[in-house]
Amino acid sequence: MAHQLTERDALGSHARDELGISETVTARPIQAALVSALTFAVGAVVPLIVVLLAPETSIALFVAALTIVGLAVLGGLGASAGGAGIIRGAARVTLWGALAMAATAAVGALFGVTVG
Numbered sequence: 001m002a003h004q005l006t007e008r009d010a011l012g013s014h015a016r017d018e019l020g021i022s023e024t025v026t027a028r029p030i031q032a033a034l035v036s037a038l039t040f041a042v043g044a045v046v047p048l049i050v051v052l053l054a055p056e057t058s059i060a061l062f063v064a065a066l067t068i069v070g071l072a073v074l075g076g077l078g079a080s081a082g083g084a085g086i087i088r089g090a091a092r093v094t095l096w097g098a099l100a101m102a103a104t105a106a107v108g109a110l111f112g113v114t115v116g
Contacts, residue, residue, distance in 0.1 A: 032082025039074035046070040064101060071097040 047063045054062035072094045079089020108114045 028081075028083045032078060032084070035078045035081035039078050043067075043070055043074050067101065068094060068098055 047067050050063045050066045051059055072090045075093025075097075076086045076090035078093065080086050082089075105114070
């Protein structure tokens with residue numbers, strides 16, 4: 001049986017049967033990469049617009065909150081364009097983005113250069 005499976009395409013058989021890699025992959029990595037690049041650019045604009053429009057006394061709070069919302073929206077769009085689950089993609093991008101913001105705030109506090 002193993003000989004018959006590998007007779008025509010040994011590498012393809014190994015990839016399919018042992019590694020679970022098939023030609024009918026639902027994710028589209030090129031589209032996901034392009035949308036990811038676009039969402040990074042759009043996502044960078046969100047905090048800038050918030051800074052221009054938010055009340056001066058609570059800019060940091062508005063930037064953090066609306067950036068997290070923006071991360072969720074753009075993460076969902078990126079996942080959708082890449083053929084992945086929207087909720088899972090949005091949650092992943094939001095979680096890592098929020099952790100990155102928290103780490104940045106912690107480093108700022110450590111060096112005494114906090115904002116807000």
